[in-house]
Amino acid sequence: MNILLVNPPNSGRSIPEERYGLDSLKQIFRGEPLGLEVLASYLDRHEIKIVDLKAEPHSFSDTLAEFKPDIVAFTAMTCEANAVVDLAHQVKQHGNIITIVGGIHASNDPEFFNQSMFDYVVIGLGQHSLPELVTMLSLSTGQQLAAPTIAGVAKTSAQQPLTWTARKFKAKDYSQAKAPRYDLTSQYRDSYFLPNLQVHMGYVVTAYGCPYRCSFCSIAGQAGGQYLCQSNENVVRDLQCLENVPFVRLVDANTFGSISHARQLCRSIEEAGITKQFLIDVRADTVVRHPELLEEWKKIGLRSVVIGFEEISDKRLTAMNKEGSTALNSEALRILNQLGITVVGDFIVDPDYDEADFDQLENYITSHQIDLPMLTILTPLPGTELYAEMKHQICEHNLDYYTLTNAVTPTRLTEKRFYSRYSDLMRSCHIKAKI
Ligand code: B12
Ligand code: SF4
Structure with missing residues (x-):
């Protein structure tokens, strides 16, 4: 499967700037999306691409068109949650692509992502949840699974709140057998x-x-x-x-x-x-x-x-x-x-x-x-x-x-x-x- 992992753009709004013209408060940070590099190392049987929209904010549409993903998976902090909703919406307009969201906001407030532009929400560390979900999806015959039995994964629903089984995280399971895929962000390294x-x-x-x-x-x-x-x-x-x-x-x-x-x-x-x-x-x-x-x-x-x-x-x-x-x-x-x-x-x-x-x-x-x-x-x-x-x-x-x-x-x-x-x-x- 072609899996696109997305680091959202620098997001957020500033009240002091918008209401009082105090423009010195906005800080632009940049660093590699290590969470996505780690997850990529667990998905080595698939074609993986990382797009870092903090480094290249306008590259999303072209990446979708060129890479033709089967799955698009997003990470998000809380201030990036709305930006990721917009991006997932864009993905859904592009075709029948499965969307997954994980990361710190999904882990703390999963219900926020219980929206139609997402198919699955992953709660907590994704090293095992994501590959298990991808395997289930690649085995299913084009049908999305109603409610996966994978711990830490919830299927979104227009009718009901999310339900899932909590995953038990143990150190031995999270000692990474392979190094993070630093190579997948090498084109951004200069930034x-x-x-x-x-x-x-x-x-x-x-x-x-x-x-x-x-x-x-x-x-x-x-x-x-x-x-x-x-x-x-x-x-x-x-x-x-x-x-x-x-x-x-x-x-x-x-x-x-x-x-x-x-x-x-x-x-x-x-x-x-x-x-x-x-x-x-x-x-x-x-x-x-x-x-x-x-x-x-x-x-x-x-x-x-x-x-x-x-x-x-x-x-x-x-x-x-x-x-x-x-x-x-x-x-x-x-x-x-x-x-x-x-x-x-x-x-x-x-x-x-x-x-x-x-x-x-x-x-x-x-x-x-x-x-x-x-x-x-x-x-x-x-x-x-x-x-x-x-x-x-x-x-x-x-x-x-x-x-x-x-x-x-x-x-x-x-x-x-x-x-x-x-x-x-x-x-x-x-x-x-x-x-
Ligand atoms: C590095 C970092 C940054 C980098 C991010 C680089 C990047 N990704 O592009 C930079 C410097 C840019 C940054 C900026 C900010 N950050 Co910051 N940052 C961190 C930091 C220190 C480490 C994140 C990290 O790499 N962790 C290591 C990786 C391996 O773990 P992970 O990302 O959590 O990923 C794992 C799981 O979460 C999960 N997962 C993650 N994504 C996904 C996606 C899918 C699909 C799945 C299945 C699973 C999954 O699986 C991963 C592997 O186990 C964390 C604190 C921390 N220790 O986590 C704060 C943290 C994430 N940042 C935070 C904040 C608040 C910010 C800022 C708002 C600035 C600020 N005031 O500190 C800005 C916002 C940027 C923006 N959008 O405008 C908060 C977020 C709180 C929240 N609930 O939103 C944190 C938690 C720190 C804190 N103060 O509490 N940050
Ligand atoms: S809970 Fe831990 S990581 Fe969070 S602020 Fe306290 S000492 Fe720091």
């Missing part, structure tokens, strides 16, 4: 570039999911609440595949979620003689409890960490179920500064902020050595604990605005003032930025 560092960046996964349950975070949906580590041999193999890529982001939600795994992985990378620079995601409490681990990783090329400080108030950190504290955050920062590891610090601005809250955050950021402060706005993403808590307060339901840079719940300050303070803060962060 996976970090302009401020002037280096090409590649992605490698070392673990899925996260053992923590922060209320705003949608990662639990990815691996059914599990934390699943890749074997060290697989990670080394994947790093070796990216031979001309000097800078690698380990795209795990929490790279050091298992200390023993992280320690062993560090040794394996060193023994393999891999010389790359790494950007990883790490928790503040991990840095404070295991500074020696950060030191070991620094020696093998750890250059920068993304760290979720989230808040400068203990009360708000507790409400987020962050299982951390402002004291831990400051200590982690001190350790990282001392080790000479650059810090990309995530902070979450609550729409409930008043002038004093903005002042305090600004003071904290300007008085600490955070190399690249990143500011998002607290967003109840569908499927999260926070969504369950706040759904009645949501005033903006259009998912195009769920980019984490819009207030989708009411602001305490006037909306205009809130975005003005937010954009001033963003601007001062970017002036300061270096990684």
Whole structure:
């Protein structure tokens, strides 16, 4: 079968830009669609193509016409969900093509995709669900199966809500026998570039999911609440595949979620003689409890960490179920500064902020050595604990605005003032930025 895997275009809309002309808030990100490269490695008995619409936004129609897919499968974050609906609609107008959607939004809010332009929704990691679905589809004689019995897969229906059996994700089943199909995105590789560092960046996964349950975070949906580590041999193999890529982001939600795994992985990378620079995601409490681990990783090329400080108030950190504290955050920062590891610090601005809250955050950021402060706005993403808590307060339901840079719940300050303070803060962060 011809299977087209689609990475949607950079999506999302900006309230500050549309309503107040604050145009500095839109950020264009680009990186390879690793989820699709991983899935492609499990579909090797078929003809596979990946189209990356972030790199080439206008190539979809031509790709459909030239490749003539039997199946089109989409990935989507929440802010890309509407864009993927439009693309799937376009596919259906093209002919009798089966459409499948998976990824982080489908895993957290599958019902959103229970629409006529989709045939199947895949919930959670797709390494086994997708090939099993494709096999069932290729064995069926042109007839779509009413309700597949594949765990983690739901058939859409105009009449009823989705039903499916949850898939049990176990580490041994998700240790990838084959490397991601990096070759399928080689034509886009030049655009996976970090302009401020002037280096090409590649992605490698070392673990899925996260053992923590922060209320705003949608990662639990990815691996059914599990934390699943890749074997060290697989990670080394994947790093070796990216031979001309000097800078690698380990795209795990929490790279050091298992200390023993992280320690062993560090040794394996060193023994393999891999010389790359790494950007990883790490928790503040991990840095404070295991500074020696950060030191070991620094020696093998750890250059920068993304760290979720989230808040400068203990009360708000507790409400987020962050299982951390402002004291831990400051200590982690001190350790990282001392080790000479650059810090990309995530902070979450609550729409409930008043002038004093903005002042305090600004003071904290300007008085600490955070190399690249990143500011998002607290967003109840569908499927999260926070969504369950706040759904009645949501005033903006259009998912195009769920980019984490819009207030989708009411602001305490006037909306205009809130975005003005937010954009001033963003601007001062970017002036300061270096990684
Ligand atoms: C790399 C990354 C990016 C890259 C994406 C590169 C690309 N794909 O083009 C860039 C830098 C562009 C990016 C941008 C943004 N990102 Co981002 N990103 C990530 C990150 C760190 C890793 C994703 C990844 O590669 N994972 C590894 C792969 C192997 O896993 P996976 O993608 O989940 O795929 C597996 C399963 O989900 C499933 N699956 C996925 N797709 C499909 C499709 C089918 C058909 C099937 C069957 C299965 C399936 O199977 C795959 C294999 O197991 C995640 C956090 C994380 N650790 O997951 C955030 C994350 C996905 N990003 C997020 C966000 C919010 C954004 C931004 C809005 C910016 C921001 N404020 O952070 C923008 C939006 C971009 C846009 N459209 O405009 C959120 C999404 C939350 C949500 N519910 O939407 C996440 C979860 C981080 C977070 N803050 O919580 N991001
Ligand atoms: S925010 Fe980070 S630590 Fe918290 S659940 Fe998400 S990935 Fe895990």
